[in-house]
Amino acid sequence: MTHQYPALTAEQKKELSDIALRIVAPGKGILAADESVGHMAKRLNQIGVENTEENRRLYRQILFSADSRVKKCIGGVIFFHETMYQKADDGTPFVQMIKDKGIVVGIKVDKGVVPLAGTDGETTTQGLDGLSERCAQYKKDGADFAKWRCVLKISNNTPSALAIMENANVLARYASICQQNGIVPIVEPEILPDGDHDLKRCQYVTEKVLAAVYKALSDHHVYLEGTLLKPNMVTPGHSCPTKYSPEEIAMATVTALRRTVPPAVPGVTFLSGGQSEEEASINLNAINTCPLLRPWALTFSYGRALQASALSAWRGQRDNAIAATEEFVKRAEVNGLAALGKYEGSGDDSGAAGQSLYVANHAY
Amino acid sequence: MTHQFPALSPEQKKALSDIAQRIVASGKGILAADESVGTMGNRLQRINVENTEQNRRAFREILFSSDASINQSIGGVILFHETLYQKDSSGKPFPALIKEKGIVVGIKLDEGTAPLAGTNGETTIQGLDGLAERCAQYKKDGADFGKWRAVLKITSTTPSQLAIQENANTLARYASICQQHGLVPIVEPEILPDGDHDLQRCQYVTEKVLAAVYKALNDHHVYLEGTLLKPNMVMAGHSCPKKYTPQDVAVATVTTLLRTVPAAVPGICFLSGGQSEEEASVNLNAMNQSPLPKPWKLTFSYGRALQASALAAWVGKSENKKAAQEAFRKRAQINSLACRGQYVVSGKTDAAAMQSLFTASYTY
Numbered sequence: 160m161t162h163q164y165p166a167l168t169a170e171q172k173k174e175l176s177d178i179a180l181r182i183v184a185p186g187k188g189i190l191a192a193d194e195s196v197g198h199m200a201k202r203l204n205q206i207g208v209e210n211t212e213e214n215r216r217l218y219r220q221i222l223f224s225a226d227s228r229v230k231k232c233i234g235g236v237i238f239f240h241e242t243m244y245q246k247a248d249d250g251t252p253f254v255q256m257i258k259d260k261g262i263v264v265g266i267k268v269d270k271g272v273v274p275l276a277g278t279d280g281e282t283t284t285q286g287l288d289g290l291s292e293r294c295a296q297y298k299k300d301g302a303d304f305a306k307w308r309c310v311l312k313i314s315n316n317t318p319s320a321l322a323i324m325e326n327a328n329v330l331a332r333y334a335s336i337c338q339q340n341g342i343v344p345i346v347e348p349e350i351l352p353d354g355d356h357d358l359k360r361c362q363y364v365t366e367k368v369l370a371a372v373y374k375a376l377s378d379h380h381v382y383l384e385g386t387l388l389k390p391n392m393v394t395p396g397h398s399c400p401t402k403y404s405p406e407e408i409a410m411a412t413v414t415a416l417r418r419t420v421p422p423a424v425p426g427v428t429f430l431s432g433g434q435s436e437e438e439a440s441i442n443l444n445a446i447n448t449c450p451l452l453r454p455w456a457l458t459f460s461y462g463r464a465l466q467a468s469a470l471s472a473w474r475g476q477r478d479n480a481i482a483a484t485e486e487f488v489k490r491a492e493v494n495g496l497a498a499l500g501k502y503e504g505s506g507d508d509s510g511a512a513g514q515s516l517y518v519a520n521h522a523y
Numbered sequence: 524m525t526h527q528f529p530a531l532s533p534e535q536k537k538a539l540s541d542i543a544q545r546i547v548a549s550g551k552g553i554l555a556a557d558e559s560v561g562t563m564g565n566r567l568q569r570i571n572v573e574n575t576e577q578n579r580r581a582f583r584e585i586l587f588s589s590d591a592s593i594n595q596s597i598g599g600v601i602l603f604h605e606t607l608y609q610k611d612s613s614g615k616p617f618p619a620l621i622k623e624k625g626i627v628v629g630i631k632l633d634e635g636t637a638p639l640a641g642t643n644g645e646t647t648i649q650g651l652d653g654l655a656e657r658c659a660q661y662k663k664d665g666a667d668f669g670k671w672r673a674v675l676k677i678t679s680t681t682p683s684q685l686a687i688q689e690n691a692n693t694l695a696r697y698a699s700i701c702q703q704h705g706l707v708p709i710v711e712p713e714i715l716p717d718g719d720h721d722l723q724r725c726q727y728v729t730e731k732v733l734a735a736v737y738k739a740l741n742d743h744h745v746y747l748e749g750t751l752l753k754p755n756m757v758m759a760g761h762s763c764p765k766k767y768t769p770q771d772v773a774v775a776t777v778t779t780l781l782r783t784v785p786a787a788v789p790g791i792c793f794l795s796g797g798q799s800e801e802e803a804s805v806n807l808n809a810m811n812q813s814p815l816p817k818p819w820k821l822t823f824s825y826g827r828a829l830q831a832s833a834l835a836a837w838v839g840k841s842e843n844k845k846a847a848q849e850a851f852r853k854r855a856q857i858n859s860l861a862c863r864g865q866y867v868v869s870g871k872t873d874a875a876a877m878q879s880l881f882t883a884s885y886t887y
Binding site: 161162163359360363366367370371373374377378383384414417418419420421422423452453454519520521522 | 526527533534536537540677678679680681682683723724727728730731734735737738741742747748778781782783784785786787816818
């Protein structure tokens with residue numbers, strides 16, 4: 160606690176910081192295309208497509224074939240391990256296709272959740288064993304950032320102190336190891352939207368969780384300027400009877416972040432967590448027009464909320480590939496605008512109309 | 524950890540937030556005039572003035588009866604208990620004298636250090652007993668903010684884990700109690716400048732200490748928007764052979780704060796910690812000129828660094844009152860410019876301003 164044994168050299172710090180800033184450059188966000196094999200099964204099942212390696216390859220090809228329009232709105236793509244080593248029809252490695260567009264390549268490195276005995280169904284996340292060697296290899300193979308997802312849930316007894324502390328600690332270990340290998344860690348402490356809790360409850364829990372995460376990162380000597388945060392937005396539970404406006408969600412979210420996320424963190428890339436494509440864009444836009452001072456970039460790291468339309472347009476048919484890619488590009492551009500607070504919305508409720516709905520932040 | 528039991532109502536939050544904003548309004552800082560009887564003794568001894576209640580009253584009257592325009596540089600004044608109940612020569616209570624200039628009145632609340640057994644001479648702070656009742660009374664008697672100074676020191680074995688955690692915890696308890704009674708808590712975790720450690724070492728320790736402080740404040744449900752931070756600047760130890768520029772100090776200090784202090788904190792009011800009047804102004808100015816982002820106000824809460832010249836001009840003689848007030852006004856104005864990054868250092872600086880005010884192991 161008294162002496163510093165520097166974890167990183169000045170050069171290592173600069174490299175990490177530069178990568179992070181490239182990912183969250185103004186108007187840019189992340190395409191989370193790192194669905195595991197099992198996860199892809201659900202997605203493909205919904206459109207009646209068989210979950211084969213080839214179909215997964217064809218589907219990611221649709222996303223990665225997007226033209227240069229995505230350069231200004233996509234700063235990074237998160238890959239699943241299998242996808243890192245797949246190629247397009249013409250033999251171009253996916254990693255190269257992405258890098259050629261000036262987009263940073265990322266890799267999911269966690270190995271899923273495991274139960275915490277003695278809790279009410281809570282979990283921690285595994286994947287630390289051999290992580291250093293894996294990071295070194297992924298860095299050689301083209302990845303410059305990584306993602307690790309922890310999961311917490313809100314109920315009468317949760318999240319418990321143990322779940323919060325254990326997940327924060329494991330996130331910090333992962334982050335520390337990544338940085339040793341030149342990889343920017345995206346820190347993802349997701350609080351699930353399941354439940355009937357209201358907005359205030361989610362805000363309270365999010366503040367407690369994020370405070371614990373940043374204390375752990377400090378304890379583990381993680382270089383904040385070379386990290387990104389991927390949190391949930393602060394929203395009511397899915398079965399909460401009360402409805403909230405995008406401005407209320409924005410205020411609660413930005414307030415929670417202002418109270419817990421040090422300004423040294425270059426960017427916050429929200430997960431979409433079950434929101435529809437449009438909802439996720441509208442909320443992100445409201446966050447970026449919130450009247451509170453926001454010292455970090457506030458952008459997206461969306462999976463479903465970037466891909467839902469593309470998936471339904473594709474339905475596994477090669478002939479639909481171009482139309483599907485177009486759907487993805489459209490959502491990417493919309494979210495790029497939302498990350499700048501310039502998205503007017505698709506329907507009648509325009510951004511300007513929503514402005515007056517900001518409530519003074521003393522209520523949060 | 525799962526449910527919120529709100530510590531404060533929205534009205535209480537707004538009142539606290541408004542007070543904090545007023546204290547650190549643009550161009551304003553704090554006059555720390557809360558020297559205890561013993562500490563005032565040291566000050567008066569230097570100018571050969573006897574340490575009587577009357578002399579202490581007389582000097583404070585000189586400061587507080589400054590022309591009202593002092594309110595453009597001074598947003599708050601911290602008083603010692605005795606001073607809160609003293610009056611000027613016309614019988615007007617000091618709190619009233621200060622408040623009628625639109626300046627917020629604060630009160631020192633801690634009751635000094637107590638040793639931590641089993642450590643290398645480290646301490647914690649007393650003063651929690653009956654603090655709620657004292658706060659309520661001080662609020663009635665005109666105070667709107669409190670101050671509590673915790674002390675840590677850098678050696679090869681300190682600050683220890685215990686000292687950091689214990690001082691962070693007492694600061695958070697104090698802050699929580701203050702807010703319950705409408706007082707904005709100034710949180711002061713001072714790391715002493717004693718020692719020969721370099722700038723990097725001070726930065727490392729300050730980052731660890733501040734991370735612990737903000738975790739503790741979060742754990743204790745303290746409303747950050749209704750607090751202020753009073754930290755040391757990040758500087759080399761007083762006997763460090765290496766010299767650093769104001770820009771070095773500025774970058775090290777602001778970087779530390781960006782990594783640890785949430786943007787929700789409205790203002791950071793540095794202690795001067797033994798720096799000369801001029802040094803304290805120049806360093807504050809360098810911080811505000813730094814290109815690094817600053818989501819909080821960076822201002823001053825100076826004791827010695829605002830009063831040294833005034834004391835030297837007064838030397839206990841009532842006929843020197845105007846000269847003493849002018850000396851104080853000058854320093855206040857310079858610091859006001861410094862907290863906007865607009866202080867242009869002139870060629871000449873007088874002896875009193877340059878005199879190092881360092882006292883080994885400084886205690887109040």
